[in-house]
Structures are given as structure tokens and as C-alpha cells.
Amino acid sequence: MTDMSIGRAVKRTEDLRFITGKGHYLDDFSRPHQTYAAFVRSPHAHAEIKKINKTKALKVPGVVAVLTGDELAADKIGTLICGWVIKGKDGSPHKAPPHPALATKKVRYVGDHVAVVIGETLDAAKDGAEAVEVEYRTLPAAVDTASAHKPGQPQLHAEAPNNLCYDWEIGDRAKVDAAFSGAAHAVKLQFVNNRLVPNAIEPRAALADYDTGSGEFTLYTTSQNPHVARLVLSAFIGIAPEHKLRVIAPDVGGGFGSKIFIYAEETVALWAARKIGRPVKWTAERSESFVSDAHGRDHVTTAELATDKDGKFLAMRVNTVANLGAYLSTFASAVPTYLYATLLAGQYKTPLIYCDVQGVFTNTTPVDAYRGAGRPEATYVVERLVEEMAAKLKIAPDELRRRNFVQANEFPYTTPVIHQYDCGDFQRAQREALRVADVAGFAQRKADAKKRGKLRGLGYSSYIEACGIAPSAAVGSLGGGVGLWESATIRFNPTGNVSIHVGTHSHGQSHQTTFAQVVADRLGVPFESVEIVEGDTARTPFGMGTYGSRSAAVGLSAVSKAADKIVEKGKKIAGHLLEAAPQDIEFRDGKFRVMGTDKEVGIAQVAFAAYVPHNYPKDLEPGFEETAFYDPLNFSFPAGTHVAEVEIDPETGTTEIVNYSAVDDFGTIINPMIVEGQVHGGIVQGVGQALLEGAVYDADGQLASGSYMDYTMPRADNVPSFKVETIVVPSPLNPLGVKGCGEAGAIAAPAAVMNAVHDALRAVGVDKVEMPATPHRVWSAIRNAKKKAAK
Amino acid sequence: MDVNVSLTVNGKKVTGKAEPRTLLVQFLRETLGLTGTHVGCDTSQCGACVVHIDGVSVKSCTILAVQCEGKKVTTIEGLAKDGKLHPMQQAFHENHGLQCGFCTPGMIMSAVDLAKRNPKPSETEVREWLEGNICRCTGYHNIVKAIMAGAQASHDLKG
Known part of the structure; x- marks a missing residue:
């Protein structure tokens, strides 16, 4: 055990960049010739959109474009999705009314997206957004949680009568009722679990770029799960084929769940970038975060x-x-x-x-x-x-x-x-x-x-x-639309240092430190020689991201499994180098040793041999890199x-x-x-x-x-x-x-x-x-x- | 209508164009490319943008760039000297006083000012001083520890 092993309070390797102002958060990125997006948001909780007049906005100096939901729909950009279908008491699936990234006929909450203004500067975009004239016919709003599904409330969606998305149950009502009627004591409480606003201190942001030469999109975004974002944006929203969309989530300033979801803003930024042929950048103001980041509880x-x-x-x-x-x-x-x-x-x-x-x-x-x-x-x-x-x-x-x-x-x-x-x-x-x-x-x-x-x-x-x-099959049986495994690639470089590419994402959780501890511990390599790569669909295996306290339980299990594969392959190479059978090789503290002897070879030498396979097992692939996918039990x-x-x-x-x-x-x-x-x-x-x-x-x-x-x-x-x-x-x-x-x-x-x-x-x-x-x-x-x- | 603004930032004289409505934080981030100073809100509450102006901690979203003509501004990028971390930066690292890191530049700049005014702040004094800095990750526990340690270390360094 070293000072960097599992169980030690190793100081974070992330810190240096953050304490010196050298972190790379989303708003710190820029692309050449980029434009800025400002959203026109609904000031009403519930209203029909009668008319959107762009004329004045288009005359604001520096305004490049004003885009609305009709144009988004005309370009066949799909609506935002919910990835988990709940079946109600009667077995029917929940109601999932269309959720357009830019509203077309109706707005349904204060902050709902009505139009986007693209400007040469952020100020031009904001000035333009103020100049867009939207004519609304306001409607009564259903706001109260407890009464929203009761008769006589304003109706949000034709697809969801009585504003009911689902009426779901678990357990045996009759048996529970019987137990209550025979019980010696009972208490009954009524309470509200209050609605919260997540408030990661870094506001959400997106920077979308479209390369007309290659047809490739790049999206920099504040995401806890860039691969999931890419999957949803390609498969359901239809922005681009999956292989033509790269999603990068760099340093992200806190998430707490709010950066799991695929929102209107990044969808619109990608679409607009292609439409105007220039990069589009959007960064939420805090007042936008309050109305547009998904809330919690309630x-x-x-x-x-x-x-x-x-x-x-x-x-x-x-x-x-x-x-x-x-x-x-x-x-x-x-x-x-x-x-x-x-x-x-x-x-x-x-x-x-x-x-x-x-x-x-x-x-x-x-x-x-x-x-x-x-x-x-x-x-x-x-x-x-x-x-x-x-x-x-x-x-x-x-x-x-x-x-x-x-x-x-x-x-x-x-x-x-x-x-x-x-x-x-x-x-x-x-x-x-x-x-x-x-x-x-x-x-x-x-x-x-x-x-x-x-x-x-x-x-x-x-x-x-x-x-x-959780086990993907179990999640699927309950209506979940995704697998919930995790992935890791361990790549030894020929010089012996190690790159770990993982599908999780750290936005405060310290993966750069803890994942390196696990790898250093399992493979006996120096802690300092381990690099953790995450947050980029082009650099990591497909992964499901970080939420629900899953990075250690699922993500590190994938890392651990990949380490097992590395050791297994290493035994074959070491056996060859040490002229022993692989089953006679043991691995401990970074060394492969012929059991019961002092004949040994270090893992860095094994890695080098794998990349310069001059003296190497005949039937073994060169290279020292292993990928594992782990689906939890x-x-x-x-x-x-x-x-x-x-x-x-x-x-x-x-x-x-x-x-x-x-x-x-x-x-x-x-x-x-x-x-x-x-x-x-x-x-x-x-x-x-x-x-x-x-x-x-x-x-x-x-x-x-x-x-x-x-x-x-x-x-x-x-x-x-x-x-x-x-x-x-x-x-x-x-x-x-x-x-x-x-x-x-x-x-x-x-x-x-x-x-x-x-x-x-x-x-x-x-x-x-x-x-x-x-x-x-x-x-x-x-x-x-x-x-x-x-x- | 852009105007020229000249000021000293992290010891260097700089001149740049700014609109009269440009905030200091915008000028630092966009004109000078000093992106270590962050924007976390639009009501001057979160403190992610704290810098020093003539040695005093200021939220750089509460002051216009043009108001800083001729002033000396220090940002988080200018805190370490000759490749050596400021004791407050070191203390945040030693005490795990940061997680996502987004509020950290403002926290550290604010804490450095506190340490100048009060070399041995009590826990209560640190917590009260942080009224203008919001962190969502750490629960403040380790930030408070870091600032008490960093203030002590800054004091010891000066002798």
C-alpha cells in the first residue's frame, strides 16, 4: 500500500487548474467567427402565441438571425423526449405530449422558449431578443400541485386529460388496507415536499459548431452525460447522425442532476449553427437558469x-x-x-x-x-x-x-x-x-x-x-429506455504511463483523483502516471455518465474489470518474457512474477514489449489496451x-x-x-x-x-x-x-x-x-x- | 460606442475597448481573455466574480470597466507569484476546499482580502465574511477550514 492507494486521503490533482483560474468551463470556450444566442422566453405561464414579429429585431445592429419554432419544425427537428415510460394502474403508458424546443402554438410555462436571436455579439443578441414582438392570448394557468388533476382546472395538453400524466401504483392495496384496519396504532401525516431549484453555480451553456466541409457537428455543453446527450440529439431529435455529432463536456461547474437532461437550448444552438453556418454560443444567465433548469421534488x-x-x-x-x-x-x-x-x-x-x-x-x-x-x-x-x-x-x-x-x-x-x-x-x-x-x-x-x-x-x-x-434489463422491464452499464478503456502508452478513458463525467466528484487511485492500486503503476479522460464522445468509449451516485459503483467496476483484462494479457506477455506458462505468473504491486521464484518483470516493461513485440507470444495481439463494459448486478x-x-x-x-x-x-x-x-x-x-x-x-x-x-x-x-x-x-x-x-x-x-x-x-x-x-x-x-x- | 480603458491587471498595463455598459467582469473575460473570473448570477449575489481593485475585494459584476480606468486589478490568475501558489490557494488545496471549482476563484479572492483584514479569523467570522459567496458543492465546511488555515499561513509568511 502506498500513500496513493485506495483508502488514502489523496489530495486532488484537479485542484491546481481550479485554484489558479485555469479551469476550462463552457463559457471559457470560443470558436472562430462565433455568434451568440439569446432566447425570447415566455413571460406568461400559459398562452397562445398569436403572432411573432421579427421585423424590429432584424433591424437591431449586429443581429444575424431570428429563428422560431415554425422554422425548427419545418426543418424536421424532433421534439424533446422523456426516456422512461411509466405504465399506470390500468396498464396504459404515461402521457408524453410533444415538447418542442421552440414553442409553436402555445407556451406552457414562464421561461418557455419562443424564439432565438443570433447576434454578432452577446449584447446584439440580447438587444435583438428584446425587440422581438410576440403577441400572446393569455390563458388561465394550472399551478397548484395538489389540485392540478382535479376537475375544472385549466388544461395544458390535449393529450393529457385532467393534466394527468399517469396514475401509478405499487403494492397490494387490499392487503395494506386490511393491515391498517387490524392495527393497534396508526399515524397519518400530510405534507409538501417543497420544489427546489438545483442552482449549480456554473449556469448551463452550449457552444455548437457545424463543419460544412465534413458535415460534422461539435457541441460543447455543460453535461453530466455527453454520450447520452449525443444519443438523444441524434436518435430522437434528429440533429445529425450519431457518428457526425461530437459532444464535449469539459470542466462542468456542478450538476446535481440538472445537467443530465437534454434541453431546448443545446438543441436550438446545434440547429442554428447549421442554419447560419457559424458557431453559436449560449450561456444561461442565472435568471434563465431559475426558469429553465429542471427543478426538483414538488x-x-x-x-x-x-x-x-x-x-x-x-x-x-x-x-x-x-x-x-x-x-x-x-x-x-x-x-x-x-x-x-x-x-x-x-x-x-x-x-x-x-x-x-x-x-x-x-x-x-x-x-x-x-x-x-x-x-x-x-x-x-x-x-x-x-x-x-x-x-x-x-x-x-x-x-x-x-x-x-x-x-x-x-x-x-x-x-x-x-x-x-x-x-x-x-x-x-x-x-x-x-x-x-x-x-x-x-x-x-x-x-x-x-x-x-x-x-x-x-x-x-x-x-x-x-x-x-442498475441492471439494464431490470431498468428496461420497468420502462426505462436506456441501458445503465458503464465503460472504461485502460490504455498503457509504450512509455508505461496510462490513460483511462471512461464514460462517467466529473463535475465536482473528483474522478481524476479517485479513479487514478484505483488504477494505481490495481495495476501498481505510479499515481502520477495515470491520466483520466472523460467528457468527450470522441475520446471515450460510449458511457452513460454521472448521476445517481453511480460513478464508483458502476464506473469504477468497469475500470476494475478492464484492469483484470490488462493483468490477464500481461501474464501472457510476462510468461513469454520469463519463459514460464501464463498460469504460473502472479501479479502483485506492478510486477509479474513466476510463482515461487524471484524472476519478475514490471508492468511498464510488459507494456513496452506489447508495443514493440520483437520478443512476444506468437498468437497474441500486440498492444496493451483493454476495454470493459460493466452492467451492475x-x-x-x-x-x-x-x-x-x-x-x-x-x-x-x-x-x-x-x-x-x-x-x-x-x-x-x-x-x-x-x-x-x-x-x-x-x-x-x-x-x-x-x-x-x-x-x-x-x-x-x-x-x-x-x-x-x-x-x-x-x-x-x-x-x-x-x-x-x-x-x-x-x-x-x-x-x-x-x-x-x-x-x-x-x-x-x-x-x-x-x-x-x-x-x-x-x-x-x-x-x-x-x-x-x-x-x-x-x-x-x-x-x-x-x-x-x-x- | 466603444471607449478605450487603460488599467493595470495582474501587474501589467493593459488597454482595451469597452462599451460604457461593459462590466469589469466582461472586460476581463472577453477582452483580456482572463477566464478565471466567473459569472454565476446576474444579481451580484454569488461572488464567483470577486477580484481585487487596488487591493480590496470587489464583485467585478458590480462595476463598469470604464470605472476602473487607472486602477490596479488583481484576478485569480495573478495571485500566484513566481510559480508559487498563494498560501490561500495552497490552503484550499490542502483542505479540499473546492469540488467543481466554479465558485473557487471568487472564494479565494474574497478570502485573501479577509486574511489581510483579520489574520486570525474565527470560524464565525469566516462564515459571516462569506455572506457574499455562494458554493453549492462543499457545504462550506472545508472552505471555512481552508480559509482559517490560509489566513494563518498568510500571516506566518509575512512574519
Whole structure:
């Protein structure tokens, strides 16, 4: 083991370029003779487009072109797609109305794309966009999630009566109902899982180039999955044949899901580049990001839990209305169904679960996967129910959890909602979390807080998530339209250094460092001699990209498999060089050795021999490069317990997070420094959801929280430092035993924080506060509870 | 109507054309090609564009290029001297104070100014100082650690 091996906190090799201003983000790129695009966006949530008048815009100095949806349609550019078909209760497929990249007859949300203006300069394009005259006939808007599918609402799409995309279910309703009717205890909660805006700090951007000589397109774009973008843009949208489209995602400044999807802007930029014969560049302004990046969450849920007299869980029953926005985004349909309801078992042996979900269209920005994607919503349902049940039964919430945990010796464990958990130790994670959080000292801290006039509360979140999605055939059987394997090529260069070409994409996850650690460890080459290549369809094997905490569990499994192939071939070459049979060669620490002897040859020499095959096995191909594709055997199941401790000032309603502790099981840890960083970031996104963030639409469908002036991003002084630890139960199902760590914080934290808030407020008679628990909401809840008590 | 703007950027005298409405950040990125200074919002909230003007941290989206006539501007590209990282840059690296890296130039430039004013900032002081810098990746935990360490190292370096 070296200082760069798996398990070491190796400092990042990415950093130098980022800390010196030498990163290459999208907006830093330019092409000769490029133009700039500015979009004309709908100011209305719902309207008919009566007329688009380009005349004034075309007279603005520097305006090159003004293009509309009619021209896009005339050029036979297809509509944007959703890649996962959900089948409803009656077996019918979900409704996926056309989603044109530029609207033609109707606009359906504020920010919907109406036209694009191409200018010699960005300012000319923007001035031109302001001069485009669009005549609208405004229509009433359907905005509210809970009522969008009820009778009498404004209708968005003729294809989707009652704005219903699907009415889907999982589980056996009759059995669950029967369990409830015979149960000793039940709790019922109704709550909103608030709509969030992802807000990667780098805005989305695209730079499209068309080479008239070769007929090739190049798209530089802020993507988490460039091959998927290429596939969709070619196969479904019809921009170009796949082999004539190169997609490059360079340094990308955060994604959190929002850069998975294939959006209108890159589609239009590619089309326009060909139309005008010049490169077209578009970079979102933040106000555009707010209305055009796919949002996250937005559920209205009723959830019930039934137990026997001892608090043993008997059944869970959940109904959710999920807001999908105005159109179906790329993976929107799967998020509130298969990524949500399949996690409702949590860490518990609840034998019966039923959930039904109505996915509804509204006149709002499309909603899709955002960090955690369905699993934070599921965790919130489960962990709020458990905590309320504990309060009702007057059982300590940690004790109630222990009574119901799947035990460490019960894996593999099949839940009533599809998943088979491969391994875990929920009890140990909880035990460690209780220690790290000093739960034993909480009563004293609460008493001290009371003396200071503060309400102190403690909340748990024992979450589980399904990451590393998943066996392709399983995904396909549930309606997914893609395979979800990953790929890697390991290429030794003749001089012995190594290029690793992978289908994942790093936009903050530190692959350049962690992937190199794995390769250095597996192949015994110096860490410094390993280069990671990703984010370019011309330089990497086809890959599915990075989301859902899959890069380690799936991507590194592909790398690991490719390394096995390298070793296997290396044994044949080494055997030849050492005059031994390949089966007598062992490989360790970068050296091939004849077993039981000191005869050995280093892997760099083997690589050289493979490229200069003068003394070489007769029947073996030259070259030292191997590619592997890895299709996972199952999801991976990171799990843990987070403990939040809050203090609420009843005079102002302000909630301060005074302690936050996390103990997670991510399986094998490749780089603890990076894992901790991922957890910190996830926790703060979860804290943001719990206390600060929320996309607010008014009744007309205007996004009232459309900038950093109105949408409360977590700042440094909103959060404390965190106590983060891990336990390691390696996954038996992938070569490295890894599970994935990217989303845990965002999944666990909302429930932990809100359980702590409810724990604190129970003392003053408050039974419910919605997320985000802003000072105004908390203060109002306290005041209302006091009024109620006084009556 | 373009006008000429002359200023000193990272120790070099430069002159370039700018419209009266051109922001300093546009001038730095597009006219001078210094793309290390980033734009993350349009309301002067995110702080990705922080540079130093005459030694003081300023959001370069809040000032016009023409207002910087004759001033000394330092960007992230000018922070390392003679191939040696500034202690604050080093501290961000040592403490894993960055993930995607997009907010990082603004964070570091802002932190360098804090360290000048307050060589030993407390955790609370660092967190309050960062009011004008948003990070979506790190949860601030390691940024705060980095700034405390970087401030100390800057102080030690000066003796």
C-alpha cells in the first residue's frame, strides 16, 4: 500500500487548474467567427402565441438571425423526449405530449422558449431578443400541485386529460388496507415536499459548431452525460447522425442532476449553427437558469404508518401527487415512481407497503431528478412517520427504529417494494451516530437551552438509498429506455504511463483523483502516471455518465474489470518474457512474477514489449489496451443515520442547526477526504430544503423566487461544521465493494432537520411545520399553537 | 460606442475597448481573455466574480470597466507569484476546499482580502465574511477550514 492507494486521503490533482483560474468551463470556450444566442422566453405561464414579429429585431445592429419554432419544425427537428415510460394502474403508458424546443402554438410555462436571436455579439443578441414582438392570448394557468388533476382546472395538453400524466401504483392495496384496519396504532401525516431549484453555480451553456466541409457537428455543453446527450440529439431529435455529432463536456461547474437532461437550448444552438453556418454560443444567465433548469421534488403527500401494540411496523400507505411541470423532462417520469416508492421500506421490515402516485402537468418549469431524486422524498415520508409514531407511542425514536430495523444477519433482504438490499448494518450505523452526536448529553443541552429561552430539538434520519442504477434489463422491464452499464478503456502508452478513458463525467466528484487511485492500486503503476479522460464522445468509449451516485459503483467496476483484462494479457506477455506458462505468473504491486521464484518483470516493461513485440507470444495481439463494459448486478444501497440538533428562538422563529452528525455506510471508501466533502455538500443541500429553499409560484404561474435575491441559497453562516464518520460494510456485488456517496447528505438531511424542528416545537404544542421551516413559518406555528392552547 | 480603458491587471498595463455598459467582469473575460473570473448570477449575489481593485475585494459584476480606468486589478490568475501558489490557494488545496471549482476563484479572492483584514479569523467570522459567496458543492465546511488555515499561513509568511 502506498500513500496513493485506495483508502488514502489523496489530495486532488484537479485542484491546481481550479485554484489558479485555469479551469476550462463552457463559457471559457470560443470558436472562430462565433455568434451568440439569446432566447425570447415566455413571460406568461400559459398562452397562445398569436403572432411573432421579427421585423424590429432584424433591424437591431449586429443581429444575424431570428429563428422560431415554425422554422425548427419545418426543418424536421424532433421534439424533446422523456426516456422512461411509466405504465399506470390500468396498464396504459404515461402521457408524453410533444415538447418542442421552440414553442409553436402555445407556451406552457414562464421561461418557455419562443424564439432565438443570433447576434454578432452577446449584447446584439440580447438587444435583438428584446425587440422581438410576440403577441400572446393569455390563458388561465394550472399551478397548484395538489389540485392540478382535479376537475375544472385549466388544461395544458390535449393529450393529457385532467393534466394527468399517469396514475401509478405499487403494492397490494387490499392487503395494506386490511393491515391498517387490524392495527393497534396508526399515524397519518400530510405534507409538501417543497420544489427546489438545483442552482449549480456554473449556469448551463452550449457552444455548437457545424463543419460544412465534413458535415460534422461539435457541441460543447455543460453535461453530466455527453454520450447520452449525443444519443438523444441524434436518435430522437434528429440533429445529425450519431457518428457526425461530437459532444464535449469539459470542466462542468456542478450538476446535481440538472445537467443530465437534454434541453431546448443545446438543441436550438446545434440547429442554428447549421442554419447560419457559424458557431453559436449560449450561456444561461442565472435568471434563465431559475426558469429553465429542471427543478426538483414538488410532492404533496399523505402518508400513514400502522404498528402493532409494541410498535412493530405492520403497513405503510402513501399517496403522492407529483408535479412534473409543463412538459416531461428527460427522466422526469421515473423520479416520483421507481426512484421514490421503491425506497419506502427504508431500513425497516415493514411487511406491506402500498403507494400510488399521480404525476401531473402544471404551468411551471419541468421537474426532474435533483440530487437524491425520489430518495429524499421517500426518506422524508418514512422518517417523519417513524418519528411521529415514536412520539405517539412514547417510545424513544432511536428505540422504535431498532425494533424495526432489518438486522445485519438478514441480508440479502427483499422489501415489499421491489428492491433486494444486498448488505448493511443499520444498527451499527445508528449506534455510532448516537455516539458521534453525543445523544446521551442531549437532555442536559436541552435544559441549558431552555434556560436561555431557546427550544432545542433532536432529530434522526435513518435513510437508505438505491444507487448505482442498475441492471439494464431490470431498468428496461420497468420502462426505462436506456441501458445503465458503464465503460472504461485502460490504455498503457509504450512509455508505461496510462490513460483511462471512461464514460462517467466529473463535475465536482473528483474522478481524476479517485479513479487514478484505483488504477494505481490495481495495476501498481505510479499515481502520477495515470491520466483520466472523460467528457468527450470522441475520446471515450460510449458511457452513460454521472448521476445517481453511480460513478464508483458502476464506473469504477468497469475500470476494475478492464484492469483484470490488462493483468490477464500481461501474464501472457510476462510468461513469454520469463519463459514460464501464463498460469504460473502472479501479479502483485506492478510486477509479474513466476510463482515461487524471484524472476519478475514490471508492468511498464510488459507494456513496452506489447508495443514493440520483437520478443512476444506468437498468437497474441500486440498492444496493451483493454476495454470493459460493466452492467451492475443490482443497485447498491448506501445507508446510515444522521442526527440533527437544532435550537429555535421562539421570539423570532429562527432555527439554528447547532450540531449535525452523520454516520454513513458507503461500502469501501476510496478517498475519505473526498467522501466527507460529498457528504458535507449533500447535507447542506438537504438543510437548504428543510429550512431555506423553496421555489414559489404565484397563482398566475410567475416564479416569485426567480433569483438569488428571492430564493434562499444556503450560505456559510446558515450551517455549522459537521461531524461525519463512516462504517464499512462492503457491497458483495461489485469488485471494489463500493456503494456511492454523492447523494446521502441530501437524502438524509431534510428528515433529520425537520424531525429535530418538530421535536423542539412539540414542547410548545406545535404539531406541524412544512419545509422550508422559515422563521416566519416557525414563528406563526408557535403563535397559532399558543392561541389554540389559550382557547 | 466603444471607449478605450487603460488599467493595470495582474501587474501589467493593459488597454482595451469597452462599451460604457461593459462590466469589469466582461472586460476581463472577453477582452483580456482572463477566464478565471466567473459569472454565476446576474444579481451580484454569488461572488464567483470577486477580484481585487487596488487591493480590496470587489464583485467585478458590480462595476463598469470604464470605472476602473487607472486602477490596479488583481484576478485569480495573478495571485500566484513566481510559480508559487498563494498560501490561500495552497490552503484550499490542502483542505479540499473546492469540488467543481466554479465558485473557487471568487472564494479565494474574497478570502485573501479577509486574511489581510483579520489574520486570525474565527470560524464565525469566516462564515459571516462569506455572506457574499455562494458554493453549492462543499457545504462550506472545508472552505471555512481552508480559509482559517490560509489566513494563518498568510500571516506566518509575512512574519
